Amino acid sequence: MELVRVQSYEEMCNLAAERIIRLVKETESPVLGLATGATPTGVYQKLVSDHRQNGTSYRHVTTFNLDEYIGLGPEDATSYYFYMMKHLFRHIDIPVGQTHIPDGLAKNPEEECVRYERKIEEHGGIDLQILGIGRNGHIGFNEPGTPFSSKTHVVKLTESTREANRPFFDGKDQVPTHAITMGLSTIMKSKEIVLLANGKMKAPVLRRLFTMDEPSPELPASILKQHPNVTIIADEEALSPGNRG
Ligand SMILES: N[C@@H]1[C@@H](O)[C@H](O)[C@@H](COP(=O)(O)O)O[C@@H]1O
Numbered sequence: 001m002e003l004v005r006v007q008s009y010e011e012m013c014n015l016a017a018e019r020i021i022r023l024v025k026e027t028e029s030p031v032l033g034l035a036t037g038a039t040p041t042g043v044y045q046k047l048v049s050d051h052r053q054n055g056t057s058y059r060h061v062t063t064f065n066l067d068e069y070i071g072l073g074p075e076d077a078t079s080y081y082f083y084m085m086k087h088l089f090r091h092i093d094i095p096v097g098q099t100h101i102p103d104g105l106a107k108n109p110e111e112e113c114v115r116y117e118r119k120i121e122e123h124g125g126i127d128l129q130i131l132g133i134g135r136n137g138h139i140g141f142n143e144p145g146t147p148f149s150s151k152t153h154v155v156k157l158t159e160s161t162r163e164a165n166r167p168f169f170d171g172k173d174q175v176p177t178h179a180i181t182m183g184l185s186t187i188m189k190s191k192e193i194v195l196l197a198n199g200k201m202k203a204p205v206l207r208r209l210f211t212m213d214e215p216s217p218e219l220p221a222s223i224l225k226q227h228p229n230v231t232i233i234a235d236e237e238a239l240s241p242g243n244r245g
Helices: 009-026 041-054 080-087 109-122 159-164 184-188 200-211 220-226
Strands: 002-006 031-034 062-065 067-069 128-131 153-156 178-181 192-197 230-235
Touching (some): 002 009, 009 041, 009 128, 009 230, 041 080, 062 109, 067 080, 109 153, 184 220, 200 220, 200 230
Parallel strands (some): 002 230, 031 062, 031 128, 192 230
Antiparallel strands (some): 153 178
16 A cells, blocks of 8 residues: 655645546546545545536546445435535536436335446446445445455444444434445456545544454455555545544
8 A cells, every 4th residue: 555645635636636647648448436424525526627617538447436325325315426416517518428426216225236236347447446444444335343254234333433424414313324335356356446535534544554463354454565566645634643533
């Protein structure tokens, strides 16, 4: 894992956006893996500004999002579908049919997982996957204890994850209890991975990640140590040993 230490959130977002833009410009049919949460919103802002100012086109791009809450659909302001439309897709020229997010309203979520995994494979896998990291070390919604061999699956969210995501909802009881997420093996098949972490809340989990010798399902993000092309872009606060989150 390569670590890139930056001074600010702004700088982190600039670097991540530059990587995405380079891939989009240089590749015939790029497949991007996208994340939600508070962390990547600034990256999407940069992509939108660049699209407006420099005309970078996304007509040839396919995207796959990491996860979606079960029970929330495109019209729900707290769904990840809604988030992606709001922060990115609506502002660039990507055909909506080329964007993929697990269907949180699928009648049979297990079947939806199989369909989603197959769809990623049909597109030849993900070229560049953007990740955030949960305070308990989750990536996507792969909570501690998730097997490293997992494919796209249904997950029961931990109370700490529901609590961490509460600010996006009207109250904790509104936070869904389950989600569909790409599995750890799905994420590991990406050719390149960029994990973003900023702010003091992420300091303890990054510390655990860097000091862990052997990757363990107890810290799902530790699987990334086994991937040949991972860059972690983190700001000073997230890398400060004194921060306890
Ligand atoms: N499912 C998402 C993840 O994809 C995200 O990376 C992580 C961190 O979120 P944030 O960026 O808001 O800290 O937790 C959420 O629960």
